[in-house]
Amino acid sequence: MKASNAFKETIKTYLDKLAAEDELFAETYKKENKNLDECCNYVMQCAKNGGSQGYADEEVFGWAVHYYDEDDVKNIKAVSGKVVINRSVKLTEEEKAQAKEKAMDMAVAEAKEDAKKALVGTVELTEEDLKDVKQKAIDKVVDEEKDKLTRKPKTTKTEGVKPVQQLGLF
Incomplete structure (x- = not known):
C-alpha cells in the first residue's frame, strides 16, 4: 500500500x-x-x-x-496501514452558520426520534382516537397538495406561450 x-x-x-x-x-x-x-x-x-x-x-x-x-536507511518496502493527518480547517462565517444550522437540525431530528421511542407503548388511543388522528393526517396531506397546486406559478419568460388557464384546460 x-x-x-x-x-x-x-x-x-x-x-x-x-x-x-x-x-x-x-x-x-x-x-x-x-x-x-x-x-x-x-x-x-x-x-x-x-x-x-x-x-x-x-x-x-x-x-x-x-x-x-542516515545513508544506511534504504530499500524500505511499503507498509500497510492507515494514516490520519491533523489539519485545521478555516471556515467562512457563512460556512460556520450553515454548519451550525445543520447541527441544530440534526439535534432536533435526534430529539424527535428519542421522544418517539420514549412514547412508544406509553400512549393508549381508543379506536375513535385512531380514526380521528388518521383523518387529520389525511386532511393535512390533502390540504398541502391543494396548496401546492393552487400556488401562483413563478414568473418566467414564455414568449408566445399561453397560460394553461387560458387554454381552457382547467
Missing part, C-alpha cells in the same frame, strides 16, 4: 520548509539515493514498529528527517 497523497504532501511540506531554513539539511535532502515515497514508507514502518495508535507530529517528522540523514 502506498502512502496517501495527503500524507506525502504533509511530509514534503515539512521537509521543504526545514530545507529552506537549514542549509545543512538542505544538502542532505538532495541525496540522489533518497526519495519521498521511500521516506513515507520508512515513517509508516517506524510508526508500525512503535506499536502506538498515534504519534506527535515532531516524532513523525523526526523519522522523516532521520531517513534522509
Whole structure:
C-alpha cells in the first residue's frame, strides 16, 4: 500500500520548509539515493514498529528527517496501514452558520426520534382516537397538495406561450 497523497504532501511540506531554513539539511535532502515515497514508507514502518495508535507530529517528522540523514536507511518496502493527518480547517462565517444550522437540525431530528421511542407503548388511543388522528393526517396531506397546486406559478419568460388557464384546460 502506498502512502496517501495527503500524507506525502504533509511530509514534503515539512521537509521543504526545514530545507529552506537549514542549509545543512538542505544538502542532505538532495541525496540522489533518497526519495519521498521511500521516506513515507520508512515513517509508516517506524510508526508500525512503535506499536502506538498515534504519534506527535515532531516524532513523525523526526523519522522523516532521520531517513534522509542516515545513508544506511534504504530499500524500505511499503507498509500497510492507515494514516490520519491533523489539519485545521478555516471556515467562512457563512460556512460556520450553515454548519451550525445543520447541527441544530440534526439535534432536533435526534430529539424527535428519542421522544418517539420514549412514547412508544406509553400512549393508549381508543379506536375513535385512531380514526380521528388518521383523518387529520389525511386532511393535512390533502390540504398541502391543494396548496401546492393552487400556488401562483413563478414568473418566467414564455414568449408566445399561453397560460394553461387560458387554454381552457382547467
